[in-house]
Amino acid sequence: MARYEGAGDLASALAEADREELAETIASAGLYNQKSETLIRVAGRVREEYGSAEGFDDFVREAEYGAVRDALLDMKGVGPKTADCVLLFAGGRGGVFPVDTHVHRIYRRLGIAPPDADHEEVRAVLERDVPAEKCGFGHTASIQFGREYCSARNPACLEDPEACPMADLCEQVGVYPATGEVVDPAEASADGSERAELELGRSGESEAVAAIAEDVHDASAELDAESADLIRRGSNGQVHGVVSVFGLGECDAHARRRE
Ligand code: SF4
DSSP: OHHHHTSSOHHHHHHTSOHHHHHHHTGGGSSHHHHHHHHHHHHHHHHHHHSSHHHHHHHHHHSOHHHHHHHHHTSTTOOHHHHHHIIIIITOOTTOOOOOHHHHHHHHHTTSSOTTOOHHHHHHHHHHHSOGGGHHHHHHHHHHHHHHTSOSSOOGGGTOGGGOTTGGGOOOTTEETTTTEEOOGGGSOSOHHHHHHHHHTOOSSOHHHHHHHHHHHHHHHHOOHHHHHHHHTHHHHHHHHHHHHTTOOOOOGGGOOOO
């Protein structure tokens, strides 16, 4: 990108870029044809509405939070996650927790957000409970955690309950170690044991149900007092637990700042 950044105003340089050349420049990012078209279109709009890349940067940093987010979302090719990343990382706004596919999955599996929450609802829960200054690290740490432990198809706890550092705080919504099944939390029943029973087509206390009941009993017995207390205190307690496990420090919703 140096060739564009060194050519004066970045917005003008990108707005006038040759699309194929730009696509080649960003090829390592994937979806480069689509992204090159979006970059040229958005750069043209930035130049037209804000005068320059610098003018747009000032707007992102200084204008009212809601106005900036609306303006970003109004740009074709910019979705909520991208808008929130711009607000957080380029705009330096505290209290913004971008929700990508990893974040959306993890916090519904943990039971912190409702199982059927969409991206915006998960974002609202996290921005309510995670300290403003920890949202950026929370976002990147969650993505890493999703890749290394709580992946979409093969969460670490599926075969080994001890393999995940969050296991003692997690409701494993949509994850069924007894059957090896993983579904989106929105498709999970309220009670995992009920689902296992239905899927096995058995009535009464099937082997799977008995195994789950035994696991739950064992897990409860092993919970240390502090973890048990976190869980008893409900979702806000869980957020405190997540914050602690990710090394994010004390959770204080009142520290949240938008500006
Ligand atoms: S215990 Fe399983 S479902 Fe819960 S966070 Fe860990 S890997 Fe994900």
